Amino acid sequence: MxxxxxxxxxxxxxxxxxxxxxxxxxxxxxxxxxxxxxxxxxxxxxxxxxxxxxxxxxxxxxxxxxxxxxxxxxxxxxxxxxxxxxxxxxxxxxxxxxxxxxxxxxxxxxxxxxxxxxxxxxxxxxxxxxNYNVNQLSNIKNNNSTLSKNSNSKTTFKRKLMLIGSSTGGTTALRKLLNDVDETFPPILIAQHMPENFTALFAQRLNSDLKVRVIEAKDKELLQNGHVYIAPGNYHLGIQKLGTEYYTRITQTDKKNGHRPSVDVLFESAAEQEIAGSSIAIILTGMGSDGATGLLKLKNKGCLTIGQNKETCVVYGMPKAAYESGAVLYQVSLDDMVEKIKEIASL
Known part of the structure; x- marks a missing residue:
């Protein structure tokens, strides 16, 4: 052998x-x-x-x-x-x-x-x-330096929440995706597999480079448009309704699918809320199947779901598992993802 x-x-x-x-x-x-x-x-x-x-x-x-x-x-x-x-x-x-x-x-x-x-x-x-897609190496420079193609186009969002899950290759994919996001976007909650110390620094680096406010999420933060909330390392991120408003929920329950934060915990938390049917959920590059179960639950509640395609993933694991489970409504390249979000935002 x-x-x-x-x-x-x-x-x-x-x-x-x-x-x-x-x-x-x-x-x-x-x-x-x-x-x-x-x-x-x-x-x-x-x-x-x-x-x-x-x-x-x-x-x-x-x-x-x-x-x-x-x-x-x-x-x-x-x-x-x-x-x-x-x-x-x-x-x-x-x-x-x-x-x-x-x-x-x-x-x-x-x-x-x-x-x-x-x-x-x-x-x-x-x-x-x-399973590494080495073709993505030629795109690293472009992914980090591309100026927004859509910086002047504003979108009217009927969708009230965006949820994103990612793992291996996700730090670069998220930077690429969020580069085209502006203050008109609804609150964005992200579960990226990453340990403590890393998530706060990652949020700070994105916050200094992007048009929107990016923070490492804390418990009971009001979800606001034009804000990105990143799950803290070693904690799960979810959402909760307090009164008439939606807030973050930070917990340290058991790992799910071997991960904390887990994408499934984020997606399933949103699926339990009334807001699920007026949300958009995205699964990006990563190994394994974390997020597939939660994404299907969201789709069944009326959430519009997007998966990154094989060609632009560093590892086509999580999006593949979600796609094969029937959880993905739209499978698109990373380059086209913001355009797809804007296209379906008013549905």
């Missing part, structure tokens, strides 16, 4: 050895090279042609982000970053995702539980990477 191939890039030999042990504990994977810096890594990639690379974000000699920007246009491949869970680590990781990294694994803190968690996360993401 031919094994899938990985190279491990980290300046610490002990870390490289640990990551190699983790990877090769699965009989389907083989580490075919180790590098202590980006220059060694580049030579290994040319020589060995690995399927996947793991990369420490902090590297001597060349910043990991610079390395990605130089490498990926020439050698498109999934790169899984190792990141610390600190605010600084989160910032670098978000930059890496914007530069084309496939996904990231949070470094273990040293406890046995955190070591086991990191190992399982890495192996899971290695398998996810086999």
């Amino acid at each position: 031919k094994k899938h191939t990985v190279i491990v890039v980290d300046d610490q030999k002990s870390v490289r050895s640990m990551v190699k042990r983790w990877i090769e504990s699965d009989a389907n994977w083989e580490v075919i090279g180790e590098a202590s810096n980006p220059y060694e890594a580049r030579d290994l990639i040319v020589e060995k042609q690995p399927e996947v690379m793991t990369l420490d974000v902090h590297m001597p000699g060349m910043d990991g982000i610079v390395f990605l920007k130089k490498l990926l246009p020439q050698y498109p491949m999934p790169v899984i970053m190792f990141s610390s869970s600190t605010t600084e680590g989160a910032g670098i990781t978000l930059e890496a995702l914007e530069a084309g990294a496939f996904d990231y694994v949070t470094k273990p803190t040293g406890t046995q539980e955190s070591l086991t968690e990191a190992k399982e996360d890495l192996l899971s993401k290695l398998y996810e990477s086999l």
